[in-house]
Each structure stands twice: as C-alpha cells, then as structure tokens.
Amino acid sequence: MATRLPLSALAASPLLLALAPVAADVSFRPADDSRVSRTYAIDLEFELGDLSVVVDGQDVSEMLPADFQGTTELVMKVTDHFVRSAGGRPLELIRSYEEMSGETSAMGESQSMDGFDALEGKQVRFVWDEDEEDYEVSFHESEGDLADLEGLSPDADLLALLPGREVAEGDTWTVDARELGSVFLFGSKMETDDEEFDQMFESEIWPQLEAMLEDFSTTCEYKGEREEGGRKVGVVAVNMHGEGVLDLAALILSAAQIDAGEMQVDIDVEVAELTMSVDAKGELLWDLAGGHLRAFQLDADMEFSAEVAVTADVGGESHSADADAELSGRGTWKVRPGGE
Secondary structure, three states: OOOOOOOHHHHHHHHHHOOOOOOOOOOOOOOEEEEEEEEEEEEEEEEEEEEEEOOOEEEEEEHHHOOOOEEEEEEEEEEEEEEEEEEEEEEEEEEEEEEEEEEEEEEEEEEOOOOOOOOOOEEEEEEOOOOOOOOEEEEEEEEEEHHOOOOOOOOOOHHHHHOOEEEEEEEEEEHHHHHHHHHHHHHOOOOOHHHHHHHHHHHHHHHHHHHHHHOOOEEEEEEEEEOOOOOEEEEEEEEEEEEEEOOOOOHHHHHHHHHHOOOOOEEEEEEEEEEEEEEEEEEEEEEOOEEEEEEEEEEEEEEEEEEEEEEEEEOEEEEEEEEEEEEEEEEEEEEEEOOO
16 A cells, blocks of 8 residues: 655655755865975963972072063974875875974073984975885985984875865764874974983883873764865864873983983982873864864963972982972864965
C-alpha cells in the first residue's frame, strides 16, 4: 500500500533542510604549486612577584630588583610554496624565510636574540619520506649551517588544532597536547645560543614537559563561517588549560658542573621545583577555499612559582642557598596573512 505524506510535512521539508547544520571542510588541502605568505609573531611579558632569597643564612632579597620585568618579541615572515600535498600533510614544501627578528628586554635594556635569524634570506625544502614516516629537510637554492635545520617542522598551519573531520557550527573536539609544539613554535624551533644549555634542556626538561602535557586540556569549537579580507573563513575557538610541576634538580646539577669546570664541587639539591599553570583562549581562521591557515591569535595568562634549596661544598667551604619566587606572565601568539 502506498504511503502518503501530509501536505504539511512536504511543505516543511525544505525548511527542515535549511535549518540542518551545514558541514564545513576545515582540512589541510592547499592546491599543488600554490603559495601562501604569512607573518608569525610571539610576544611574551614576565613580571616578578613575591621573592625570597637566603644565602648562607643571610636574606639577600633586597639586592634583587623587586620590580623586575622582561619581554621577548619574535617575528618571522615566511612564504610557503606547497609543491605537493595529500592526506592532510605537505608532501613537498619549500619555505622562504623572508624576515626574522628576535629581541629580549629586561629592566629597560634590550638585546637581539643571537642565532634566531640564522635562516633569514634562505629557503628550506621539506620532503615527506613514506618509508621513514618523517621529513627530509635540506636547503633549497641556498646554503647554510645544517645544524640550523634540526628541529624544523613544515607545519606552520597549526594542523594539530584541526578537527580531522567535517564539522558543523557548535561541534567540539579535543587536541592531543603533545602535538602543541607546532602551535607554540610556528614550525620553528626555540633555542638559545648556548649549545650546552640547549642539550640540558632537551635531556632534562623536555621529557618532563611531554609527560605534563598529557594532562593539558585543549578544546576547540567550530563557530561557523564569516568573511575575512574577502575570503570565506571557518572560525575555530580554542581554549587551553594546563598545570604541573617540573623537577629542576638535574638541570641545576648539570649547569653547576659545567660552570665549575675543573674545580671540585659537591652539590646537594634538596628541592628544585617549578610549578606552572597556563590558561589561554584564541581564535583560528581557516581559509575554506584555499585549505590552509589564514590567521590565528592566542592570548595566554601564565603563573610560575619556584622553590629551590641547595647546599654546596666548593673548595672545602660549605654554602647554602634557599629561594622562593613567583612570576606572572602574559603571552600572545599571532599569525597574519601576507605583510598585514
């Protein structure tokens, strides 16, 4: 027997279809041989809070500036040539580092970050190796120190924040915090000009950070579409929260041994802990037609507290140091299209 739909249902069906959520493709799929220019910037500010430093039983806190403040500003303008892409990743990408600058400031004195601009004016080629499941990285039509290529990532599109599926307005998803390095470093690397310190950080601190990130909460929500600079973009809201404790004992011991050189030094670190918390909110704008990142901004509030108690025997003399400090910070990560 034939089934007949009421006329009211037939009349309402177009309305129901119109009200149904529209899925958006927020995925990495730039056209082969396309180019995108963007400017990346990181601005950090830190301010010292409560401070107590006792050396050999004497309070020396007043010898340190109570109003200590510091800033770090990093800017990087690049053009990415997406030679080939597939499966949500670039298969071959050539990145031109057009402008790079880094500056730190503390107590009114500024200085450039040595080595941060090492790749300025150079091109770097990333090629995906299917067998190794990693990228081969090399200079392209330029020359430089191969050490400057270590740690670079082709991901400057913040792929870790993408949903991995089509989404409709109101859809949410969580992000594996261990993948956030590309978000905070913009495909670059953060190193000092001190090779020994960088090695210590990588061996002593980075494994703890990775473990701490397992409890780091990052949630994204698709907010729908809007026009931005004549382009239709998908809007993704980003919320982050994380807290944890780092054990700095091994780092302090390694640093002391390096500073001591051939001098005999016996150090006992009773406690060396850094407690930290981060709360951040941001917005990612995804070029829906181009299939790549258009813009991004993340604003973070950070709180740090350190507790250190150390005793040392230096040349037969015993010394002790106890310190408690609080530090608050703010950070902004921005991506702007072209030279905006």
